[in-house]
Amino acid sequence: MNGALASTPPGPVEAAPGALTDDDLARLLLIRHFERSLLDLFAAGEVSGTTHTCLGQEYIPVALQPLTTPAFVFSNHRGHGHYLAQFGDPAGLLAEILGREGAVCGGYGGSQHLYREGFCSTGVQGESVPAALGVALHLRRTGKPGLVVAYIGDGTWGQGVVYEALNMAQLWSAPLLLAVENNGIAQSTPTERAMAGSIAGRAAAFGVRYEGVESTCIPTIRRQLAGALAETRCGAGPLVIEFRTERLGPHSKGDDFRPAEYLAGLADWDWYTRYAARYPAQFAEIDARQRQLIESVVRDVLARPLAAGAVR
Secondary structure: OOOOOOOOOOOOOOOOOOOOOHHHHHHHHHHHHHHHHHHHHHHOOOOOOOOOOOOOOOHHHHHHHHHHOOEEEEEOOOOHHHHHHHHOOHHHHHHHHHOEOOOOOOOOOOOOOOEEOOEEEOOOOOOHHHHHHHHHHHHHHHOOOOEEEEEEEHHHHHOHHHHHHHHHHHHOOOOEEEEEEEOOEEOOEEHHHHOOOOHHHHHHHOOOEEEEEOOOOHHHHHHHHHHHHHHHHOOOOOEEEEEEOOOOOOOOOOOOOOOHHHHHHHHHHOHHHHHHHHOHHHHHHHHHHHHHHHHHHHHHHHOOOEOOOOOO
């Protein structure tokens, strides 16, 4: 392995994805159209600073949400889907990103740094993991229900604090889930060029339970993970789940150096394309509804005055 990306992305595990409930599909499509609209707003000059979309990875937080509730979620720089899967609040999130009234953090947090009860995100790689461990230990010591979910990427395993936290989580049987969204590339560096060994091997070094997920099918993912997550909630200690996924867009806006044939192959891998083909009637109805919803949210938020904490 020379560390170069393959010419095409891996094909989906399931050629025919399992049927989704209307609610699950609506949540998936809410995130997809939110992220697409956000890129349009950025191109129009409405977004200050930078933004990172989760296009292609939306199914991960949607699959996990019912399995982890109640949970405290620690998100990262690519966290819009994590927030929307938990709260279904596109208006509050968009107002925060655009610095408008009604923003979930008053316009102070922007795209990457969000706080709401049960949710916190940060753009600093690895910063959330020890904080998540602290909350998980609080739950264990006080006997409160729930677990703590910390979303990280493959690149975050380059931060030493992740290993310190994982060691303590195992020693103290913390109800902590590390949900690893491994999209095979850290900004513009293929994972193979930056990571020796494997994420499974890193979990094993601490005796931490590990699950590897290749599927993008939400019912399949839930069947695979339900037991392991229930064990974590009931005192079995931390769990690392590695999702082998793909990001459809660049790291932020224009920094995508993957081969053209690789990017062209992502359409066949994308859950959106495959669900549309497999369940056309259900998909078309809900897709149109969520597209219209996001268009309405965009119009509403753009018409609002700037929030007091917004910096333009």
